Amino acid sequence: MKAIVYQKFGTTEVLQATEQPVPAIKANQVLVKVKAFSINPMDWKIRKGEMTLMSGSKFPKYTGTDFAGIVEETGAAVTGLKKGDEVFGVVKNMMKEGVSAEYVAVTASLVWKKPSQISFAQAAAIPVVGTAAVTSLEKMGNINSETNILVNGATGGFGMFLLQLLKQRGANVTAVTSNKGTAFAKKWGANTVIDYTKENVLSNTATYDIVIDLSGKMGYKTAKSIMKAKALFLNPTPQPIEIPVSLFMNLFRSKKHVVILSAPSAKYTDILLEAIKKGLEIEVNKVFPFSQYKEAYQYAEQGGYIGKVVVELN
Ligand SMILES: NC(=O)c1ccc[n+]([C@@H]2O[C@H](COP(=O)([O-])OP(=O)(O)OC[C@H]3O[C@@H](n4cnc5c(N)ncnc54)[C@H](OP(=O)(O)O)[C@@H]3O)[C@@H](O)[C@H]2O)c1
Structure with missing residues (x-):
């Protein structure tokens, strides 16, 4: 599968699309075929080496925190999710893991069913x-x-x-x-x-x-x-x-x-899903294809847009 990694801190130029094996899941994880991931300021703060106290300085590093996609496989201990479910979620360790790949292995308790009225791009914008x-x-x-x-x-x-x-x-x-x-x-x-x-x-x-x-x-x-x-x-x-x-x-x-230090959980997601039911809107300003991941990060880092920037995969 394709996955974006970087081998040193720096601008978007350090981001590289590489071929990696599809990750194996643990009993408490699900494998998700990623349809969209959103870009957060934290992604470039980590990539520029501004958060080394928490991110460490080991490479390669992955990028991207929140995603939406389709469940491909579930671990033996996972209940409540099955292959084919449309979901969104977030990685457990935002400082060390990344979702900018065709597949991600993620802890099932940080994956939720996507409401049918929102798109994958909108769902990927929710967690962080x-x-x-x-x-x-x-x-x-x-x-x-x-x-x-x-x-x-x-x-x-x-x-x-x-x-x-x-x-x-x-x-x-x-x-x-x-x-x-x-x-x-x-x-x-x-x-x-x-x-x-x-x-x-x-x-x-x-x-x-x-x-x-x-x-x-x-x-x-x-x-x-x-x-x-x-x-x-x-x-x-x-x-x-x-x-x-x-x-x-x-x-x-x-x-x-x-x-403010926040960490996504089911408790917070339930509140957000309830607010979405009551009409909360999610504005995705621009969606980039996966092949234009560098342009997506450059656009997001420049600022001056409303809502979120999202990268979509087929
Ligand atoms: N602690 C936590 O748990 C946590 C979690 C999530 C996010 N964050 C942080 O919270 C911050 C906001 O997140 P975000 O995702 O909303 O970032 P964002 O999308 O980059 O939004 C930042 C906003 O600040 C505005 N801005 C820039 N210069 C300004 C100025 N001089 N005066 C007033 N507004 C100005 C920007 O507007 P223009 O682009 O139009 O100038 C933009 O709308 C980020 O630094 C992020 O890392 C922290």
């Missing part, structure tokens, strides 16, 4: 960013129409899920996006939209109960000026040192810095 959005909601605690939430970087994959989940819970949301994203942010439920190319959210007089920065460019120190007393700053792109330091410093300050 959908789970991160639900985890963020958990960290927000009780929210209602009086809770003022700022979502900075609101129309990438993560923001797409978060805005719509917040709308389903009735929060008062301000979305910061580029001009391409303003119509989507409104459609997905933002009460107010700020185009960051025209207006600096930090110059406004408005303050928020919760600020979540999905752009990775704001940071807690900057956000403090637009946070109410006792507000939360949610950070899904922490530096490793910020994880313990924020916990410790929060003991002494009223404006809290909370790190």
Whole structure:
């Protein structure tokens, strides 16, 4: 089978399509014929060597985390899935495994049946960013129409899920996006939209109960000026040192810095599937064929698109 690997850290140029044996499955795994996988910022952060503390520096490395496809074979201990099922899922160890291949062997507890109303490309877009959005909601605690939430970087994959989940819970949301994203942010439920190319959210007089920065460019120190007393700053792109330091410093300050670390599971996927039933939309901005995997990663890394970028296989 064809699989994308890389032998050193670097740009998309290090990605190579290679011939590999179809993986053998363990008793608790399923073999999935991959129909689509989505691209996440984490893929290129790992590939560029920015996450070596967690990814290690051993090669070859595989890439891609969430996928959709058709079950080809099930391990002896697997129940609830059978050959031919249309599924989506995620690898267990995002730092070491990869799904950018014609077949993947994955833990059955991280594979779910694909709802019939969504495509393989849409399903492949769910696990990583959908789970991160639900985890963020958990960290927000009780929210209602009086809770003022700022979502900075609101129309990438993560923001797409978060805005719509917040709308389903009735929060008062301000979305910061580029001009391409303003119509989507409104459609997905933002009460107010700020185009960051025209207006600096930090110059406004408005303050928020919760600020979540999905752009990775704001940071807690900057956000403090637009946070109410006792507000939360949610950070899904922490530096490793910020994880313990924020916990410790929060003991002494009223404006809290909370790190988001998410891991897909059945619990989060059930919440996402329920939200999809209620009308949550999954926008796939562009689908690339497998043969154009380098172009797909280049396009995704450049940014400036709405929702998700997906690679499809036959
Ligand atoms: N901790 C976790 O568990 C976890 C899980 C999933 C994702 N993440 C991280 O969360 C972040 C968001 O994920 P994603 O998949 O949504 O990424 P994404 O699709 O790249 O979205 C990032 C968004 O930020 C916007 N942006 C860029 N510059 C901005 C600025 N100066 N001001 C405001 N917005 C700006 C981008 O808009 P334009 O492109 O239009 O500029 C884009 O919509 C990534 O860094 C990802 O690695 C963390």
